[in-house]
Amino acid sequence: MTPRTAxxxxxxxxxxxxxxxxxxxxxxxxNGYQGTSISKISSRAKIxxxxxxxxxxxxxxxxKTLIGEGINEILDLFDPNRDGVLTxxxxxFFINEIFSLMARKRKFYKLYFALMMQPxxxxxxxxxxxxxxxxxxxxxxxxxxxxxxxxxxxxxxxxGALFDGIMLNYVFSPGNFPLDQIKDLLIKxxx
Amino acid sequence: MTPRTAxxxxxxxxxxxxxxxxxxxxxxxxNGYQGTSISKISSRAKIxxxxxxxxxxxxxxxxKTLIGEGINEILDLFDPNRDGVLTxxxxxFFINEIFSLMARKRKFYKLYFALMMQPxxxxxxxxxxxxxxxxxxxxxxxxxxxxxxxxxxxxxxxxGALFDGIMLNYVFSPGNFPLDQIKDLLIKxxx
Amino acid sequence: MTPRTAxxxxxxxxxxxxxxxxxxxxxxxxNGYQGTSISKISSRAKIxxxxxxxxxxxxxxxxKTLIGEGINEILDLFDPNRDGVLTxxxxxFFINEIFSLMARKRKFYKLYFALMMQPxxxxxxxxxxxxxxxxxxxxxxxxxxxxxxxxxxxxxxxxGALFDGIMLNYVFSPGNFPLDQIKDLLIKxxx
Amino acid sequence: MTPRTAxxxxxxxxxxxxxxxxxxxxxxxxNGYQGTSISKISSRAKIxxxxxxxxxxxxxxxxKTLIGEGINEILDLFDPNRDGVLTxxxxxFFINEIFSLMARKRKFYKLYFALMMQPxxxxxxxxxxxxxxxxxxxxxxxxxxxxxxxxxxxxxxxxGALFDGIMLNYVFSPGNFPLDQIKDLLIKxxx
DNA sequence: GATGAATGAGAATTCATTCAT
DNA sequence: CATGAATGAATTCTCATTCAT
Numbered sequence: 001m002t003p004r005t006a007x008x009x010x011x012x013x014x015x016x017x018x019x020x021x022x023x024x025x026x027x028x029x030x031n032g033y034q035g036t037s038i039s040k041i042s043s044r045a046k047i048x049x050x051x052x053x054x055x056x057x058x059x060x061x062x063x064k065t066l067i068g069e070g071i072n073e074i075l076d077l078f079d080p081n082r083d084g085v086l087t088x089x090x091x092x093f094f095i096n097e098i099f100s101l102m103a104r105k106r107k108f109y110k111l112y113f114a115l116m117m118q119p120x121x122x123x124x125x126x127x128x129x130x131x132x133x134x135x136x137x138x139x140x141x142x143x144x145x146x147x148x149x150x151x152x153x154x155x156x157x158x159x160g161a162l163f164d165g166i167m168l169n170y171v172f173s174p175g176n177f178p179l180d181q182i183k184d185l186l187i188k189x190x191x
Numbered sequence: 192m193t194p195r196t197a198x199x200x201x202x203x204x205x206x207x208x209x210x211x212x213x214x215x216x217x218x219x220x221x222n223g224y225q226g227t228s229i230s231k232i233s234s235r236a237k238i239x240x241x242x243x244x245x246x247x248x249x250x251x252x253x254x255k256t257l258i259g260e261g262i263n264e265i266l267d268l269f270d271p272n273r274d275g276v277l278t279x280x281x282x283x284f285f286i287n288e289i290f291s292l293m294a295r296k297r298k299f300y301k302l303y304f305a306l307m308m309q310p311x312x313x314x315x316x317x318x319x320x321x322x323x324x325x326x327x328x329x330x331x332x333x334x335x336x337x338x339x340x341x342x343x344x345x346x347x348x349x350x351g352a353l354f355d356g357i358m359l360n361y362v363f364s365p366g367n368f369p370l371d372q373i374k375d376l377l378i379k380x381x382x
Numbered sequence: 383m384t385p386r387t388a389x390x391x392x393x394x395x396x397x398x399x400x401x402x403x404x405x406x407x408x409x410x411x412x413n414g415y416q417g418t419s420i421s422k423i424s425s426r427a428k429i430x431x432x433x434x435x436x437x438x439x440x441x442x443x444x445x446k447t448l449i450g451e452g453i454n455e456i457l458d459l460f461d462p463n464r465d466g467v468l469t470x471x472x473x474x475f476f477i478n479e480i481f482s483l484m485a486r487k488r489k490f491y492k493l494y495f496a497l498m499m500q501p502x503x504x505x506x507x508x509x510x511x512x513x514x515x516x517x518x519x520x521x522x523x524x525x526x527x528x529x530x531x532x533x534x535x536x537x538x539x540x541x542g543a544l545f546d547g548i549m550l551n552y553v554f555s556p557g558n559f560p561l562d563q564i565k566d567l568l569i570k571x572x573x
Numbered sequence: 574m575t576p577r578t579a580x581x582x583x584x585x586x587x588x589x590x591x592x593x594x595x596x597x598x599x600x601x602x603x604n605g606y607q608g609t610s611i612s613k614i615s616s617r618a619k620i621x622x623x624x625x626x627x628x629x630x631x632x633x634x635x636x637k638t639l640i641g642e643g644i645n646e647i648l649d650l651f652d653p654n655r656d657g658v659l660t661x662x663x664x665x666f667f668i669n670e671i672f673s674l675m676a677r678k679r680k681f682y683k684l685y686f687a688l689m690m691q692p693x694x695x696x697x698x699x700x701x702x703x704x705x706x707x708x709x710x711x712x713x714x715x716x717x718x719x720x721x722x723x724x725x726x727x728x729x730x731x732x733g734a735l736f737d738g739i740m741l742n743y744v745f746s747p748g749n750f751p752l753d754q755i756k757d758l759l760i761k762x763x764x
Numbered sequence: 765g766a767t768g769a770a771t772g773a774g775a776a777t778t779c780a781t782t783c784a785t
Numbered sequence: 786c787a788t789g790a791a792t793g794a795a796t797t798c799t800c801a802t803t804c805a806t
Contacts (some may be wrong), residue, residue, distance in 0.1 A: 009765090032309045034225035037800060048767045050803085059801065110308075116363065117305035118223040154376050157360070157368065158353075165356025169348070172307065177348065185345050195785050195788065203790065229776060239792045244777065386767065386806050394769070414691040416607035419796060430771050435798065496690035498745065499683075500605045536758050539742070539750065544731075547738025551730070554689065563727050564734075571731075582786085610779060621788045623782085632780065 017055050020045050021069070024062055029110040033063060033121060067115070067125045070108045074101065074132055086143040088191050094139075095191075099183050102167055109171045136160070159190070208246050211236050212260070215253055220301040224254055224312050251315060258306070258316045261299040262323050265292065277334040279382050290374045293358055300362045327351070350381070399437050402427050403451070406444055411492040415445055415503050442506060449497070449507045452490040453514050459483060468525040470573050481565045484549055491553045518542070541572070590628050593618050594642070597635055602683040606636060606691075640688070640698045643681045647674065647705050659716040661764050667712075672756050675740055682744045709733070732763070 023045040027036040038059055042049045056062040086094065102109060115121045116129075140159055144152035166186070169177045195203075214236040218227040229250055233240045247253040277285065293300060303320070306312050331350055335343035357377070360368045386394075405427040409418040420441055424431045438444040459479055468476065484491060494511070497503050522541055526534035548568070551559045596618040600609040611632055615622045629635040659667065675682060689695060689702075713732055717725035739759070742750045 013765095029310075031311050032225065034223065035309070035311045038802080039800070049801090050768065051766055053802070054765070114308040117301075117308045118226060119221055121223075121226075151372065151376065154369075154372050158357075158373060158376055158380070161356030161360045161368075161373070162349075162353045163356065164359050165352035165354065166349075168355050168359065169352045177352075178345075181342065181345050182349060182352075185342065185349055189349070195790090197788095199785080200789065207790085228774080230774080240776090241778080241793065242791055244779095245790065250776070386769090388767095390806080391768065398769085412692055414607070416605065417691060420798080421796075431797090432772070432799080433770055436769070441797070492690075499687035499690045500608070501602075502604050502608045533754070533758065536751075536754050540735075540739075540755060540758055540762070543738035543742045543750075543755075544735045545738065546741050547734035547736065548731075550737050550741065551734045559730065559734075560727075563724065564731060567724065567727050567731055585786095611781080612779070622780090623789065624787055626781070627786070 016047065020052065020055055021066055025066055025107050025111060029107040032114055064125065068128055070112065071128045071132055086139050091143060091191055092187060095183065095187060098163065099179060102170060103179060106171055109167060113168060113171060211243065211246055212257060216257055216298055216302060220298045220305065223305050224309065255315060258319055261303065262319050265323055277330050282334065282382055283378060286374065286378060289354065290370060293361060294370060297362055297365065300358060304359060304362060402434065402437055403448055407448055407489055407493060411489045411496065414496050415500065446506060449510055452494065453510050456483065456514050468521050473525060473573055474569060477565065477569060480545065481561055484552060485561060488553055491549060495550060495553060593625065593628055594639055598639055598680055598684060602680040605687055641701055643685065644701045644705055659712050664716060664764055665760060668756065668760060671736065672752060675743055676752060679744055682740060686741060686744060
């Protein structure tokens with residue numbers, strides 16, 4: 001009736017939407033995309049199945065949205081207004097950021113990895129993901145170029161692979177992979 | 192008139208079996224385990240759905256067999272009754288072997304990774320896979336212990352993560368990941 | 383506009399559920415449990431196959447529910463708050479009840495017998511069924527013991543077998559088996 | 574080549590045929606008709622699936638043959654060109670025969686009952702079965718008529734039902750149903 | 765907005781039967 | 786006569802999506 005009511009409606013919508021996405025992320029990470037049914041999501045999110053389709057066009061749309069928002073959050077972190085120069089100090093900061101992000105967003109990365117491995121799903125998300133990978137690689141390459149390494153591209157690839165491997169191990173077996181010690185060793189070895 | 196001989200039957204079985212496994216590996220790698228239906232496998236293998244069940248007990252059995260054979264091939268490589276001591280020379284050999292294996296068995300590793308990421312599928316294969324991972328980790332740990340590193344376990348984990356990352360990148364984007372150069376750099380940096 | 387009320391939903395569920403169970407009982411009785419497909423049930427009940435699974439967990443659950451409800455109705459009749467003593471008068475009453483039940487629930491007994499005969503299905507329902515058989519047998523045994531028969535257990539078994547035989551004949555060939563006359567003769571002969 | 578060889582072939586055929594039928598009867602009795610696959614029968618009978626179809630037109634033909642032979646054996650027993658008069662002595666003999674038959678042919682009766690309960694299967698065997706039931710009923714009716722019972726048909730039906738019930742109980746729970754004691758009690762009570 | 769009943773396509777699996785050899 | 790590989794239809798069951806209310 002009143003404007004305030006409209007706002008309340010919107011608040012409800014937003015919170016419900018967030019609730020659905022949170023639940024879906026959890027379930028996708030636990031059981032995989034294909035292994036998670038709309039039914040399970042809606043019941044765990046305590047809404048009706050039908051209502052899901054009021055918030056998302058379908059299961060695929062839900063997935064894309066989830067990945068999209070995850071990527072956006074990451075992009076926000078590594079926000080670009082920097083000069084493109086990575087000093088050793090900044091590198092340390094960068095590593096800290098990545099590791100902290102990893103721990104905070106473990107479920108998202110679990111889903112992200114699981115999806116990366118399924119080429120059929122990958123297509124759905126590839127563009128978004130490349131948008132975040134590319135600048136990191138180029139930042140790293142520049143870093144090694146400035147250090148006058150023989151083959152800065154290769155060094156960047158190797159370091160990128162190392163990050164990937166660390167994430168992989170941490171995300172899927174956090175119990176067996178002490179992130180803090182790994183981080184310290186990484187800094188000691190490579191910076 | 193006369194029935195087929197036992198040898199003839201065995202030949203048929205072997206070739207069909209191989210044909211099914213090849214097709215299944217491809218499709219599992221392409222679309223994931225859950226994303227691949229028995230129907231798709233059988234039609235791509237140009238056999239009837241029913242025949243699948245003459246060769247494998249079911250989809251799960253097919254998967255396990257696939258993983259099992261892959262693992263066995265790897266174990267054969269790293270099996271040797273060696274003394275458990277890894278010299279730098281042997282480490283180089285080891286790396287060469289891994290990289291060569293990776294290139295030859297790319298599809299298998301793609302599948303292997305895809306499976307690792309799907310928790311629901313993981314349990315089906317975890318035992319087999321651990322059987323091959325564990326000895327490698329302990330070999331690496333010993334290697335670093337002998338080099339008097341402060342924290343050999345952590346060094347082994349880090350190196351393991353690096354291998355994982357390299358495999359991951361190569362397996363999923365071989366075009367963007369020049370394996371030979373990476374290998375050279377790896378040896379130069381770490382041995 | 384407004385969603386259906388909870389009551390409306392419940393009414394729909396109850397009627398659908400009853401409709402499915404009625405159809406299933408008929409078909410199970412006609413063609414046996416194994417000889418009746420979910421497809422046939424759903425098409426005769428004019429619903430989709432999928433909807434079956436909204437009401438029952440599966441074919442086995444449907445069967446168990448059917449048996450369960452039948453058994454419960456019987457248990458209600460022979461409800462136990464009696465003193466465990468069966469006088470000749472009560473025995474007459476008991477026989478009348480059984481015969482009346484038989485006539486009213488012919489389809490259920492047809493199913494019940496058909497199931498008893500299929501060992502693979504029997505185990506699914508054995509417990510429930512024993513729960514109703516056992517007290518009747520012990521009631522009969524007591525009756526004969528009080529009459530000072532030499533071998534009350536055997537008398538009870540024989541009478542039980544007679545009931546079974548009567549039910550069997552009536553249930554499967556009601557046209558050739560005049561229940562009323564049989565009942566009268568039974569009472570005349572045995573009480 | 575020689576006539577003797579031909580005879581040998583026939584002997585092999587006959588024994589193999591008997592072997593198949595024995596196995597099929599066992600499995601049908603254990604798991605029901607629908608619950609028994611041709612595959613199981615042939616493997617337990619140690620022949621190939623294909624050979625089954627050399628001996629029987631199909632599963633249904635196998636069933637009909639089985640029932641047919643069973644019925645024929647029974648008919649042979651009760652066949653005698655007797656005068657149609659049943660004295661009490663003969664009745665005792667008759668009962669003894671039935672009980673002995675029951676014990677010897679338990680598996681057959683188990684199958685027979687299981688089939689009787691499935692109307693769709695019943696049709697396949699009804700004629701054969703009536704051929705054996707009818708004369709028994711008329712024999713019993715005559716017996717009671719001669720004893721000047723008020724309602725000899727009903728007495729015969731009741732006695733027939735009792736036999737059915739006894740068979741039913743014995744065939745499906747031989748452990749709980751001591752046939753000898755039941756027989757003695759039956760003779761004592763009814764003759 | 766909200767519900768959950770209802771659908772229908774497709775999944776894994778089983779099995780009687782056929783057929784080349 | 787004998788084999789068992791091969792087929793295809795049928796079966797049970799799942800699930801994303803639609804829709805009447």
